[in-house]
Amino acid sequence: MKVTIKDVAALAGVSPSTVSRVILENPKISQETVAKVKDAIERLNYHPNMMAKSLVSQSTSTVGVIFPGPTEQAFSNVFFNEAIRGIIDYTSKHNYDVIITSANTLAELQKQVVNLVRGGKVDGLIVLSNRFFDSIVQFLTDQKFPFVIIGNSDEPTHFTIDNDNITASYDVTMHLINQGHTSIGFIGGPRSIVMSSDRFLGYSKALEESGIAIRPELIFEYSMYSENNYHEIPLVMSLVNRPTAFVTISDDIAFGIIQKLKELGRKVPEDISVVSFNNTIISQISSPQITSMEIGIYQLGYASIFTLLRILRGEAPKERRLIIPHRLMVRESSITK
Amino acid sequence: MKVTIKDVAALAGVSPSTVSRVILENPKISQETVAKVKDAIERLNYHPNMMAKSLVSQSTSTVGVIFPGPTEQAFSNVFFNEAIRGIIDYTSKHNYDVIITSANTLAELQKQVVNLVRGGKVDGLIVLSNRFFDSIVQFLTDQKFPFVIIGNSDEPTHFTIDNDNITASYDVTMHLINQGHTSIGFIGGPRSIVMSSDRFLGYSKALEESGIAIRPELIFEYSMYSENNYHEIPLVMSLVNRPTAFVTISDDIAFGIIQKLKELGRKVPEDISVVSFNNTIISQISSPQITSMEIGIYQLGYASIFTLLRILRGEAPKERRLIIPHRLMVRESSITK
DNA sequence: CTGAAAGCGCTAACAA
């Protein structure tokens, strides 16, 4: 029924090991033997059993990608398509398969990762990192299992692919300052997320360098993925020296804020500018279109798998932190007439 | 270094097969043996090697999901998140892993599918079907390999999870007719895609039943995933008896049409209504918000993996075609004041 | 350059 390496060997009149060598492109096999074997493979339509191959070679030609769970839905929706696209575009050209993993709870995810790693189902892992993943990253580190983080890490031995969020946020804030804004609010996520606090840092830096005082009453931190309707906005917009612009850390927040501002009768960008990050479809489809920082999510994915496969080949780059460049996409929401 | 079933057996003072039986929860093992073995497993922190297990059991506890390539980007973007979310929500609770496959060309994809199937890397496959996949579906059928199609199939022996696109389109068209529209255009994709032609059928049916003549000059078929700017729209909108409503087959088309109509100085919905399918974020974020048919993409994914795992357990449902219900989300773009 | 033999880590008869 199913054709094995033995069948091929028999038909070609050689031993199984020779067939194996031909398949693995071992150089020291004579041309005629190679021809015979390839012919037999062809005629029998033979395909090697990957499980057997993996068992003996202790490698699977499969990598895993760990995504944040539903608690981080908003975030993952944005990242998911693009990051995975970058990853699969690369693996599909390099004969690797990709196992996607996600779960509702950290415990579930832990279990899955352990099964993947300890069960030998994957050769390496790409981790969409965030604070909740610390224990998983710790586990991988302890196991000395090859992995790459998309995001940041405190540990300098980790391989990370990330943006320079401080500079990106500095840049987007300077864009507003250059337009003459001096009263600029910031709407971010929890400080415990490094991406979030870095973006706040860049914002602060831009203000300071421009001699603009930071006003705490214009700084908002929303628990990132919770439903919220930005109820503080009406108050801050009623101030005498209210903000004339907002830096937000994601397109969906920017979109929500713009809706809120509309409700309050404020026009974007005439009355107030809004800028954000990620350059997702939301920023392009929103009306007004939103000025947003392109952070290269596809490239984050692509670079992560590229790096991981290098590591697996034993060609780990000496520089363990890779920064993907950002680029501001200026649109209607921040254009001052 | 790495702990195997033999180590566990040795520590527990039993044979490897007994350990295996405990892990597989074979009922005829004494309680004390189970306890001893579990204890040894615990103490050694043992995890079975999945490759070895797969090799002997000829099953992998892994399924593959085949997505259309970049040529179908627009389509896949919409489906990708939700369908995969439905699939992974299920697999993560049932100890299955998911390999995602996609490729730029059909040839590449073919190769990958063959490797997955013939290489024994997956137990079954979910295929996001479309006309380009015929050869892949044919291959799977020839191989008698377990698979489920999300979409439709001519072949009654295939397992499919699909919408009732005719009725869905009938419903959305009736929604317009009930609002008093009698001049309704249709903007679809190529007829060769069954989803597309079915939606046209439903549209036609609704008109016919309502005694409204079908006017070919109001029917447009765009090659679905090409960039286009709907250049026929200005002409049709200049007709004396121009359409007062459009049925489109996806949110992104609807969004594009609405932009075009705005350029022409037409207001939606005051001058013309627009409805679409898929209820994606585009329909919710667009301004005006777009009336769109929710087709349950998450459920399509969920049902597909549910069905596939049943098949793999030998409990294939007798009914091979499953229809996921649709529901119209009425929004601003079709509200006649 | 090629073959024989051992073994990757596990499961599943078959005995006991």
Added chain:
DNA sequence: TTGTTAGCGCTTTCAG
């Protein structure tokens, strides 16, 4: 209820 044995399909020494 448990152990012994064989073997899943492949790669890889080690000889030759």
